[in-house]
Amino acid sequence: MGRLFDWVDRRFSLSTPHKNFLQRGIPARLSYLYCLGGIAFTLVILLVLTGMMLSIYYVPSEAEAFQSVLRITREVRLGALIRGLHKWSANLLILFILLHTLRVFLHKAYRPPRELNWIAGAFTLVLTLSSGFTGYLLPWNQKAYWATVVSTNMVSTVPLIGRHLLYLVRGGPEIDGTTLVRFYSLHVLWLPLAMGLVLWAHFHMVKRQGISGGL
Amino acid sequence: MALTDDVFPMDSRRDFLRRFVKSGFGLLAFLFGATLLRFLYPSQVRTRQLLYHPLLKEDDIPRQGVRRVHLTYDKGEKTITMRLFLVHAGADIFALSSSCTHLGCLVDWSRHKEQFVCPCHGGKYDMQGNVMAGPPPLALARMPLKIENGVVYIGIKE
Numbered sequence: 001m002g003r004l005f006d007w008v009d010r011r012f013s014l015s016t017p018h019k020n021f022l023q024r025g026i027p028a029r030l031s032y033l034y035c036l037g038g039i040a041f042t043l044v045i046l047l048v049l050t051g052m053m054l055s056i057y058y059v060p061s062e063a064e065a066f067q068s069v070l071r072i073t074r075e076v077r078l079g080a081l082i083r084g085l086h087k088w089s090a091n092l093l094i095l096f097i098l099l100h101t102l103r104v105f106l107h108k109a110y111r112p113p114r115e116l117n118w119i120a121g122a123f124t125l126v127l128t129l130s131s132g133f134t135g136y137l138l139p140w141n142q143k144a145y146w147a148t149v150v151s152t153n154m155v156s157t158v159p160l161i162g163r164h165l166l167y168l169v170r171g172g173p174e175i176d177g178t179t180l181v182r183f184y185s186l187h188v189l190w191l192p193l194a195m196g197l198v199l200w201a202h203f204h205m206v207k208r209q210g211i212s213g214g215l
Numbered sequence: 216m217a218l219t220d221d222v223f224p225m226d227s228r229r230d231f232l233r234r235f236v237k238s239g240f241g242l243l244a245f246l247f248g249a250t251l252l253r254f255l256y257p258s259q260v261r262t263r264q265l266l267y268h269p270l271l272k273e274d275d276i277p278r279q280g281v282r283r284v285h286l287t288y289d290k291g292e293k294t295i296t297m298r299l300f301l302v303h304a305g306a307d308i309f310a311l312s313s314s315c316t317h318l319g320c321l322v323d324w325s326r327h328k329e330q331f332v333c334p335c336h337g338g339k340y341d342m343q344g345n346v347m348a349g350p351p352p353l354a355l356a357r358m359p360l361k362i363e364n365g366v367v368y369i370g371i372k373e
């Protein structure tokens with residue numbers, strides 16, 4: 001295993017540029033509070049893995065979505081486990097992003113030159129909430145349906161263009177198969193891709209700027 | 216001091232930790248692979264067959280119109296009861312599933328309106344099961360039905 005890795009690495013040269021970063025000394029003052037961001041990232045990885053697995057059995061269509069989710073929970077081997085992991089990590093992710101944000105705030109780590117990274121972090125929260133919102137419709141049951149009716153209704157209260165925003169979000173006046181498919185596409189394609197991009201930027205800046213002095 | 220350093224030189228501790236962490240990740244990768252394979256493997260490898268279950272006697276088919284009936288059958292250890300409708304329209308006899316094609320609420324036959332009415336979002340179907348109003352995208356599903364030796368059977372995929 002190690003030899004194979006070395007063989008690839010000598011040609012691909014992946015470990016050298018990261019060695020300095022991964023094996024750098026870490027200031028002794030760091031505490032476990034600095035793990036909150038890493039925990040959030042671990043949850044994102046878990047979400048991507050379990051989400052990719054769910055997408056094998058999930059059918060994003062008006063007529064079959066609900067049945068396919070039932071099948072995942074009842075028939076697919078370990079289906080309930082994978083679905084449960086996806087759901088729990090989605091909820092915990094929000095919690096840990098907030099805790100991580102709190103840590104950064106209390107340590108005043110948002111100050112120059114790290115403002116842009118605070119902004120990148122804020123984007124990960126927005127992307128997470130959007131993923132949770134679009135994912136919530138996917139089981140296509142009563143709770144999902146009505147939650148989305150109520151929450152999409154909110155955009156219609158925007159002055160002047162509210163009605164058009166509503167049609168844009170729903171893909172029509174009502175919540176139907178069109179809404180389901182666009183939420184699905186956002187949930188498994190657009191948002192995870194955007195998340196990957198933003199997280200890459202986030203980590204890149206951590207690497208370049210180092211960890212801030214803290215309190 | 217010299218003693219501990221000899222027994223546990225720094226480098227070997229570092230090596231040990233490195234190996235420890237690496238094997239941890241290896242174990243995780245293995246667990247994930249095993250879970251993935253188990254998840255992907257079909258839960259049922261037999262082809263599913265249509266099994267016919269007795270519903271009621273031929274004499275109990277309505278002369279004309281709709282009758283609400285319950286089909287009870289065993290699936291593995293579970294006993295399943297489902298509501299469906301037996302319809303006699305003209306010369307046609309057929310069975311309609313009672314689950315609304317919108318989000319699966321159970322519809323009921325309204326004798327008074329001569330329609331199947333869904334309690335959830337106002338879906339309505341005519342006696343043939345065709346959508347008359349509301350959000351349902353499809354007609355009510357017809358279930359396989361056969362009549363043999365005076366008994367009505369309903370087919371369910373096992």
Ligand code: HEM
Nearest residue numbers: 047048051052054055058090131132135136138139188192
């Ligand atoms: C930021 C990351 C993500 C969050 C916060 C998130 C959140 C959610 C939520 C709240 C649900 C509803 C769960 C339920 O009620 O069972 C869901 C369902 C689902 N998600 Fe995600 N998700 C994320 C990433 C992904 C990714 C990357 C994929 C696929 C590539 C994916 C695929 C699915 C599928 C197929 C379902 C429907 C199955 C089900 O309801 O059990 N998700 N997601």
Ligand code: FES
Nearest residue numbers: 315317318333338
């Ligand atoms: S479930 Fe029947 S109309 Fe919505």
